[in-house]
Amino acid sequence: MFSxxxxxxxxxxxxxxxxxxHYSYWERRGFPYDKNAGIPxxxxxxxxxxEKAMGMAITDVYMKSKERFLGTYLLxxxxxxxxxxxxxxxxxxxxxxxxxxxxxxxxxxxxxxxxTIFALRGQNWRSMRQKxxxxxxxxxxxxxxxxxxxxxxxxxxxxxxxxxxQGVKEVDLKHVMQTYAxxxxxxxxxxxxxxxxxxxxxxFRKIVTIVRRDTRFTxxxxxxxxxxxxxAKFLFKIGFQNPVGKYMLGxxxxxxxxxxxxxFVRKDMLQLLMQLRNTGSIEEDDSKTWNIETSDDGHxxxxxxxxxxxxxxxxxxAGQETTGSTAALTIFELAQYPEHLQRLQQEIDATLEQHGGxxxxxxxxxxxxxxxxxxxxxxxxxxxxxxxRECTKDYTVPETNHVIKKGxxxxxxxxxxxxxxxxxxxxxxxxxxxxxxxxxxxxPTAYMPFGEGxxxxxxxxMGRVNAKLAIVKLLQNFNVEPMSKREIEFENSGIxxxxxxxxxxRLSKRMPK
Numbered sequence: 001m002f003s004x005x006x007x008x009x010x011x012x013x014x015x016x017x018x019x020x021x022h023y024s025y026w027e028r029r030g031f032p033y034d035k036n037a038g039i040p041x042x043x044x045x046x047x048x049x050x051e052k053a054m055g056m057a058i059t060d061v062y063m064k065s066k067e068r069f070l071g072t073y074l075l076x077x078x079x080x081x082x083x084x085x086x087x088x089x090x091x092x093x094x095x096x097x098x099x100x101x102x103x104x105x106x107x108x109x110x111x112x113x114x115x116t117i118f119a120l121r122g123q124n125w126r127s128m129r130q131k132x133x134x135x136x137x138x139x140x141x142x143x144x145x146x147x148x149x150x151x152x153x154x155x156x157x158x159x160x161x162x163x164x165x166q167g168v169k170e171v172d173l174k175h176v177m178q179t180y181a182x183x184x185x186x187x188x189x190x191x192x193x194x195x196x197x198x199x200x201x202x203x204f205r206k207i208v209t210i211v212r213r214d215t216r217f218t219x220x221x222x223x224x225x226x227x228x229x230x231x232a233k234f235l236f237k238i239g240f241q242n243p244v245g246k247y248m249l250g251x252x253x254x255x256x257x258x259x260x261x262x263x264f265v266r267k268d269m270l271q272l273l274m275q276l277r278n279t280g281s282i283e284e285d286d287s288k289t290w291n292i293e294t295s296d297d298g299h300x301x302x303x304x305x306x307x308x309x310x311x312x313x314x315x316x317x318a319g320q321e322t323t324g325s326t327a328a329l330t331i332f333e334l335a336q337y338p339e340h341l342q343r344l345q346q347e348i349d350a351t352l353e354q355h356g357g358x359x360x361x362x363x364x365x366x367x368x369x370x371x372x373x374x375x376x377x378x379x380x381x382x383x384x385x386x387x388x389r390e391c392t393k394d395y396t397v398p399e400t401n402h403v404i405k406k407g408x409x410x411x412x413x414x415x416x417x418x419x420x421x422x423x424x425x426x427x428x429x430x431x432x433x434x435x436x437x438x439x440x441x442x443x444p445t446a447y448m449p450f451g452e453g454x455x456x457x458x459x460x461x462m463g464r465v466n467a468k469l470a471i472v473k474l475l476q477n478f479n480v481e482p483m484s485k486r487e488i489e490f491e492n493s494g495i496x497x498x499x500x501x502x503x504x505x506r507l508s509k510r511m512p513k
Contacts, residue, residue, distance in 0.1 A: 025078045026071030031402055034061050034072035034081070042073025043081075047223060052492050054223055055385030055415060062416030069397060074227040079409040080391075085423060085446035088412045090398065091389060093453030101125070102455070103390025103409055105229035111236050112306035113245040116314035117458065129458070131281065131303075132311060135272045136458055138361075141465060143267040144188045145361040148466050151187065152473040155180045158197035159478060163509050168481050172502035173328035179205075180470055181324035189315050190248070191255045191270040204251070207244055207316075226388060226495065227409060245313055252309045269315065273308045315459060321496045322383030323463045327470035328503040329488070330377045331480060333430040335505050338482045340432060344369050348475050364468050372432035374468060378449035379442075380430060381488075383496055385415035387451050415497070417446045428487075474507075481506035 019039050026033035037043045043061050046052040052060070061072055061081050068084035082088045091099050106119035117128050134140070155176060163169050179196045186192040186204045196205045224232040236242075256274055258264065265271060275281075334341040347369045355363055365371075391408045404410065419427040423446035424434065434441040450457040457463075474480075483506065491498040 022076065023073060025073075029071075029402075032065075032067040032070040034065065034070055036061070036064060037073045040076060042075055042077075042079075044075060044223060047492075050492050053385075053490065053494055053497075054226070055413075055495060055497065056490065056492075058386050058411055058413050059416045059419075062413035062420075069402075074409055074411075075223065077227060077409060079227075079411060080404055082410060082412045083416070085417060085443060087398070088387075088417070088448070089445055089452060091410055091412065092387065092448070092451065092455070095395065096453050096455075098391060098393050098395040099389040099410060100392055100454070101390045102388055103229065104388070105225045105232035105236075107233055107236065108307075111242075112304060113242055113249065113310050113313065114236075115307055116310045118314045118318070125455075128311070129454070131276055132458060134281075135269060136462060138461075140272065141462055142361045144269070144462075145465070147187050147268065148184050148469055151180060151183045152469050154183070154195055154197055155470065156473050156477050159474075159507065160509070163478070163507060165509065168479075168506045168508040170504050170506050173331055173505050174324070174499050174503040177328040177470055177503075178320065178324035180327070181320045181466065184323070184466055185316050185319050187268060189269040189312050189319075190251055191259070191266055191268050192251070207247060245309070248313050248316070249306060249309045252312060253305055256305070270312070273312060277303045277305070277308050318383075318457070319459060319463055321498060323466045323470075325381060325383065325497065325499065325503075326374065326377055326463070326467040327474075328499075329381050330373050330467070330471055331474060331505055332488070332503045333377060333380070334373065335480050335483045336485050337430055340373065340430070341480055341482070344373055344471075345475055348472055352476060359469070359472055361465065364465065364472065367468070367472075369432065370468055370471065372435050373471075374464060375435045375447075376430060376432040379418050379424065379435075379447060380427075381497055382414045382418055382449045384451075385413070385497055386495075387412040387414050387448065412448075414448060418449075420446070423447075477510055479508045479510055481508065 023037070023039050023042075034043055038045060041048050044054060044057050046057045046060070047054050058081060061070070062083055065081075065083060068087055069080055069082050072079055072081050082091060101121045102119065104119045106114045106116075106121060108115040108120070108124065115124070115128075117125070117132055120128055158179075159171070159176065162171065179200075182205055183194055183196050186194050186196075190204065192204055194202045194204055196202060224235070252270070255270060256277075259266070259271075259274065334344060347367055351359065351363060351367055389410045389412075391404045391406055391410055393406050395404045396402070397404065417423060421427055423443040425441055431441070433439045450460040488503065489500045491500045
């Protein structure tokens with residue numbers, strides 16, 4: 001018994017010294033490093049304690065250092081946090097060959113639903129990117145604009161019912177705008193004609209409740225997918241499933257079968273994905289896009305149903321939160337800055353008057369102050385607070401002798417950079433004019449709300465158009481009551497920035513002129 005206790009003590013001692021050695025990786029290499037990272041979670045202890053989301057935990061690393069880059073630990077993996085904007089641009093764009101993968105979990109063979117454009121690696125990513133890029137031309141987005149406009153009118157109708165004829169009412173714009181974004185994605189990407197304002201229990205909206213299960217396990221598993229893909233791969237291998245992906249696969253399968261059986265064509269993203277599935281490419285000529293295409297022998301080829309659903313799935317995940325939050329947070333900030341609110345209101349009213357009360361796709365994108373407001377919202381509230389890459393071949397950091405080894409995760413703290421006074425003076429102030437040519441007051445190198453380089457977000461224009469449309473429709477029909485300065489509290493789980501207690505704004509009906 002005594003010898004067993006001695007053996008146990010020896011093993012524990014050896015294990016401890018191994019951990020100490022492992023977590024001294026950066027120090028041993030003479031690398032600038034995060035002195036606050038501890039055993040066993042590295043810089044993510046606050047995530048495990050459910051105090052902060054992963055992106056904000058990495059923001060803490062950014063804020064506590066002045067180094068251009070520094071080593072830290074993402075759980076037990078040595079990783080590099082990039083703080084310098086120019087170095088971040090090199091990682092994401094100029095030196096892309098050394099950082100072309102995100103390093104997140106993907107297993108196309110055993111788990112085809114993981115093969116999203118976000119997660120794919122190497123040549124598989126390049127091929128998928130090339131196939132999907134034609135989905136987001138101006139012509140394709142214009143073709144889908146009427147669908148977005150119809151849903152924005154449903155949003156207005158919902159608010160008209162919620163608000164009194166006289167006086168003001170506090171409204172949670174997080175709920176309103178998220179519902180708007182979900183319905184747009186359900187319609188344009190999944191081909192579903194739903195109205196979540198009237199039928200909040202519809203099958204598509206229920207997916208949100210599955211995605212947002214807030215437990216310590218989901219927080220940890222989210223980290224595994226991003227930071228330790230080998231562990232995520234093992235969990236899927238032993239039977240862990242993605243219930244949201246499985247649910248979406250059923251929706252897509254049912255919708256595609258219905259369309260192909262009845263020869264039904266609709267101007268939405270699913271039609272483009274069907275074309276990609278059937279022919280291997282998407283028609284560049286917008287006038288020929290919305291047709292049913294089949295292969296010469298009558299068989300479907302090129303991409304599996306699971307692969308197509310995987311792309312629809314990532315568009316849903318990436319789009320519903322960022323589109324809704326951008327619209328809601330723009331109104332939230334404008335309520336605190338009446339001078340900006342008045343200026344945007346005047347621009348919208350004048351534009352509507354010039355165009356008979358309607359806003360087309362082209363006109364929406366020509367509204368200059370609206371553009372500045374959206375730019376500033378995306379600066380203060382980037383949808384993803386971090387940009388992640390994996391070093392794909394040994395990389396010597398410019399102007400140093402430090403080498404980032406192949407396989408090392410590299411993280412850009414976008415939220416930290418966008419809130420750094422070195423790049424954006426008075427970063428907590430909402431100032432759309434910082435982006436205007438006449439009053440430019442920021443470092444463009446540090447502004448990357450949708451990423452940068454070849455892996456920049458594909459659907460950036462689609463998301464911005466839908467957010468702008470929601471803002472215009474709201475200000476066209478409702479008054480926003482000014483309020484005192486306040487800050488948004490964010491959820492302490494997940495990857496994207498998600499307002500925790502709603503986005504509360506007081507609205508009233510605008511009286512027709």
